[in-house]
Amino acid sequence: MFEYAPAPESRDIVDIKPSYGLFVNGEFVDGGGPGLKTVNPATEEPLAEVATATSDDVDRAVQAARKAFGVWSALPGAERAKYLFRIARIIQERARELAVLESLDNGKPIRESRDVDLPLVAAHFFYYAGWADKLRYAGFGDNPRPLGVAGQVIPWNFPLLMLAWKIAPALACGNTVVLKPAETTPLTALAFAEICQQADLPPGVVNIVTGAGDTGAAVVAHPDVDKVAFTGSTEVGRVIARTVAGTNKKLTLELGGKAANIVFEDAPIDQAVEGIVNGIFFNQGHVCCAGSRLLVQESIQEELLDSLRRRMATLRVGDPLDKNTDIGAINSAEQLAKIRDLSAAGESEGAERWSPACELPQRGFWFPPTLFTGVAQSHRIAREEIFGPVLSVLTFRTPAEAVEKANNTPYGLSAGVWTEKGSRILWMADRLRAGVVWANTFNKFDPASPFGGYKESGYGREGGKIGLEAYLDV
Ligand code: NAI
Numbered sequence: 001m002f003e004y005a006p007a008p009e010s011r012d013i014v015d016i017k018p019s020y021g022l023f024v025n026g027e028f029v030d031g032g033g034p035g036l037k038t039v040n041p042a043t044e045e046p047l048a049e050v051a052t053a054t055s056d057d058v059d060r061a062v063q064a065a066r067k068a069f070g071v072w073s074a075l076p077g078a079e080r081a082k083y084l085f086r087i088a089r090i091i092q093e094r095a096r097e098l099a100v101l102e103s104l105d106n107g108k109p110i111r112e113s114r115d116v117d118l119p120l121v122a123a124h125f126f127y128y129a130g131w132a133d134k135l136r137y138a139g140f141g142d143n144p145r146p147l148g149v150a151g152q153v154i155p156w157n158f159p160l161l162m163l164a165w166k167i168a169p170a171l172a173c174g175n176t177v178v179l180k181p182a183e184t185t186p187l188t189a190l191a192f193a194e195i196c197q198q199a200d201l202p203p204g205v206v207n208i209v210t211g212a213g214d215t216g217a218a219v220v221a222h223p224d225v226d227k228v229a230f231t232g233s234t235e236v237g238r239v240i241a242r243t244v245a246g247t248n249k250k251l252t253l254e255l256g257g258k259a260a261n262i263v264f265e266d267a268p269i270d271q272a273v274e275g276i277v278n279g280i281f282f283n284q285g286h287v288c289c290a291g292s293r294l295l296v297q298e299s300i301q302e303e304l305l306d307s308l309r310r311r312m313a314t315l316r317v318g319d320p321l322d323k324n325t326d327i328g329a330i331n332s333a334e335q336l337a338k339i340r341d342l343s344a345a346g347e348s349e350g351a352e353r354w355s356p357a358c359e360l361p362q363r364g365f366w367f368p369p370t371l372f373t374g375v376a377q378s379h380r381i382a383r384e385e386i387f388g389p390v391l392s393v394l395t396f397r398t399p400a401e402a403v404e405k406a407n408n409t410p411y412g413l414s415a416g417v418w419t420e421k422g423s424r425i426l427w428m429a430d431r432l433r434a435g436v437v438w439a440n441t442f443n444k445f446d447p448a449s450p451f452g453g454y455k456e457s458g459y460g461r462e463g464g465k466i467g468l469e470a471y472l473d474v
């Protein structure tokens with residue numbers, strides 16, 4: 001083992017203002033609610049104060065979006081595409097700044113915000129910019145029409161990326177939007193508002209309203225919103241589905257997950273170990289499609305777990321802005337409490353807990369990479385979404401047993417299969433009830449590839465050509 005010298009990315013590239021307003025009709029305005037502080041979860045240092053939108057503020061934002069809809073939807077697709085391409089290029093130009101800001105506000109390692117989040121954000125805008133003038137070739141008729149005003153509510157785990165998933169297809173199709181970022185990670189959405197100004201986007205096409213759950217609820221319930229898109233917990237997804245039921249609003253929900261990452265005895269072990277690590281420790285495990293249940297074939301259990309423990313001992317936990325960091329900070333005190341609670345339940349229900357020796361910083365919210373073996377299907381850690389760097393290990397003997405255990409969950413967002421045999425990959429993919437099945441890889445994303453769930457993981461698809469459907473009157 002050798003020590004890594006610190007390699008911090010400078011935060012000087014970001015200029016965080018002491019306070020931010022709401023972005024309505026192309027301008028920053030005051031919010032009627034009490035200001036809310038957003039903190040750096042790695043240090044608990046307050047970063048900025050952000051306005052809270054009341055239902056009156058949300059109403060103003062929806063009215064602005066409604067007014068802009070006339071202009072925006074009447075533009076030829078090629079004209080809308082120019083704006084989206086411009087936004088994509090500005091994101092690329094400001095990528096380093098946005099990556100640092102994302103890591104400061106969210107706690108994720110700079111290596112990920114720089115190499116995964118930001119490239120995917122730009123790619124998403126480029127991809128949907130390309131569709132804006134080709135909608136009639138998308139398979140939804142000769143002259144597919146936009147829906148109107150989209151109300152969008154997003155979570156804190158991929159703040160700017162979830163914004164891109166929501167806003168890019170909406171605008172490409174000719175809709176206007178009112179988006180609410182998560183209360184713990186509003187800063188990159190507000191930077192995006194500045195980018196809209198920089199790109200000369202017509203006022204009202206994009207509106208950003210910050211605040212907590214009640215602001216989100218006001219967006220969802222607003223009678224002049226035509227489409228609701230939500231990513232977050234299944235619990236809130238249910239509340240939103242109830243609000244929208246019986247209205248003409250179109251709805252897509254992208255909710256939780258409890259994915260099985262399934263390793264067969266013929267898998268290349270070292271490669272699988274990398275995939276397992278990427279599957280559960282990427283973004284501190286704050287990933288709806290995380291491979292949080294490892295299903296390993298019994299015959300290779302010892303060998304695989306030995307390798308996995310060795311690999312986990314090399315993971316570096318700490319300063320998100322350090323370029324060597326693998327695992328950053330847990331996003332909030334609330335999320336840390338939930339991870340601690342479920343891990344304690346794992347122990348008390350009889351599973352065996354292991355973490356490598358690692359020194360956690362004194363301040364901020366931290367949790368070590370953790371492995372649970374001897375997990376039974378009835379344990380809470382095998383059933384509930386932990387949304388943290390915690391892996392539950394189960395075993396199987398036959399492919400049929402692997403399928404049965406993998407599908408034994410109320411969720412169905414993703415799955416992973418590791419095997420040398422192509423025929424087995426296809427056999428498994430046919431039987432796994434999950435929106436995405438990765439084979440000999442995990443957590444791979446591409447704007448051209450649709451994403452979404454079965455069962456309690458939600459409905460509708462985002463990404464790809466099919467992702468346009470949610471924003472068109474088809
Ligand atoms: P959450 O579902 O409460 O928050 C997601 C977004 O919804 C935030 O912007 C929040 O302000 C908003 N929101 C909350 N209540 C709302 C309501 N009644 N109407 C409209 N919008 C509302 O998720 P939270 O509390 O941050 O995390 C709880 C758990 O949910 C996590 O531990 C994790 O298991 C899961 N989760 C899953 C995510 C995913 O990507 N599938 C993302 C975030 C959380």
Ligand code: MG
Nearest residue numbers: 213232233236
């Ligand atoms: Mg919540």
